[in-house]
Amino acid sequence: MRLRFPRQNENLCKAALLLTTIKNDPERLDLLLELQRFLLRRIMSCEKRISRLQRGRGRISQRVSKGRPDKAQSQRLKRLISDIDDRVCDIRDLMFTWRCFGDGIAAIYQSKYALKHLFYDESYNIKQSAGNISGKSGLRLEYKVLRRGILSGIPVVLSDLTNIIRHGDTCFLDGENPLSIELKSSSKLSKRARRQIEQLCELSNFYVNDGAEEFRGNANVQREALISEEINYLDELNSCMDQAMHDGIATISPEIGVRYIAVRHDKPVEEKLCAFLDEFASKTTHCIFLAPDERWLPLYPFTLSMSPENSILFVQQIIGLMVLIDTSVLKSLFLENGVHVICLMDGMYSLQICVDPEDLTKGVFRLSRQIYSRIAYEFQSLRWFANEHSELLQSTKLKYKEIAPSSEEIISSHPPEWAQATDCFES
Known part of the structure; x- marks a missing residue:
């Protein structure tokens, strides 16, 4: 039987079992921390493998462009570059899969309809996914907040361990709605940091008020609960x-x-x-x-x-x-x-x-x-x-x-x- 990720089957099974155990008993916050530590190691390992492959690809590309190899050797090197690109795509697919378990963590504690708003930017486009975790300057602080929150009895997830949470660094999952927090070690805020905080404030107000007069370019947005289960x-x-x-x-x-x-x-x-x-x-x-x-x-x-x-x-x-x-x-x-x-x-x-x-x-x-x-x-x-x-x-x-004809409310025509x-x- 041919596996898509043959070397990761045991690790995938461990992640699946941990997630299911948490789903069946959301109070097991010790396992919530264990699963996130596990996912963190797996994703960082993938990032290091991609980095090595990309460095190797760069050396081969340089050899093709500057080394003047003969035709047969050039074809071999180009096939090798193609193989490296395919391998990088496979590893990125594996990283997406690891983050699917992180999505599972978020969906255990929060409504899928609330979480989806963390997937889009201020223009309702899909927000750019997280960059590399490896070497991230704020990772130590993020992990510290994660650990303190869980030890205090609050379910928390690192945003970088999910595909769906693309706002904030950590997300608290114990309230009626998810609460994403941007963590900064410096008191000085760049334009990018200010924009991130503004988006989080807009999201928070939207959750609290169940809507907004204007939200991501749309007027009079109202959250509606499901009518039936x-x-x-x-x-x-x-x-x-x-x-x-x-x-x-x-x-x-x-x-x-x-x-x-x-x-x-x-x-x-x-x-x-x-x-x-x-x-x-x-x-x-x-x-x-x-x-x-x-x-x-x-x-x-x-x-x-x-x-x-x-x-x-x-x-x-x-x-x-x-x-x-x-x-x-x-x-x-x-x-x-x-x-x-x-x-x-x-x-x-x-x-x-x-x-x-x-x-x-x-x-x-x-x-x-x-x-x-x-x-x-x-x-x-x-x-x-x-x-x-x-x-x-x-x-x-x-x-x-x-709504009467004289009302000030907006009536949209098709x-x-x-x-x-x-x-x-x-x-």
Whole structure:
């Protein structure tokens, strides 16, 4: 059986078991500290390996450009450079994987909907990821705060050990919302430091007030709680993966309109997979392939959705996953609530929902690709998804009815092109 990270399997298993133990008993703060020490060592080791490879690549590149090797030797050196680049990419993938366990720490103690705001910058673009931890001047202070917080009974995570927390150096996780803190050893603040603190203050005010008059370029932003308790099919997912490990391939449909397919890559299952797709997929089926990569961000981490064994099989790419969503079923579920749906799938928006397709002024809204992706990446119930967003649209419509023409509140009209939107599955 070929592993993606063959030398790290034991370490990956240790991280998965530690994270699951913390998930089952969040009071085990001793293990919270142990897991972060472990991740810190693993990530710093990766950084040192990349540094060595890049120095070697630089020497080889210099030899190619200045050493005037013959054609055959030049080709060998260029292949070696390509091999080094591939190796660096593999190590960066491993670093991302280690940070997925850090994301799991954050998601144990905080809502995924609150954490996602720490993933973006002031313009709602994905904030640049953390730089190297190795040699970081403030690391000693950050670790000191981490250790003191945990010893005081407060769950804390180092931001650099996560993919999703990109504001602040440490993040306190014990309150209603995450509290990221920027640590500075000097009293003198650079322009960059001031900008970081301003962003943290903006985030803090947004959390405290459940919204803001202006937030990241958007006016009158309001946080809304879920109307009903979220329904997920994690047990069904893990059961499907367990069966695939035994049989080579497995499928399960936890409800009408959504289906999971798990495939063991080292087994000859192509014929069976094609049979599954012929049987269960149609022209209105949206097939989503899941992989342990950055497309998972900023959604609920797979390191918590899957059992320790399955998360390692998934990371090592021994088992692959596919989610089938029947958009015709999704549309019928919305229609039961009096809501019409157009499937856009344009890369930014996935769905346009409205009360009356002939008159969008009665209420229309577009659901982003990220929101829709939660069905697959968080294994959400299709019916719950339709009910939740139908009720959100209907409740928003009632709020707008309370606004009189003379009111000072802002009423947004839909862009004209929304009225000409077409369904990608129908066209």
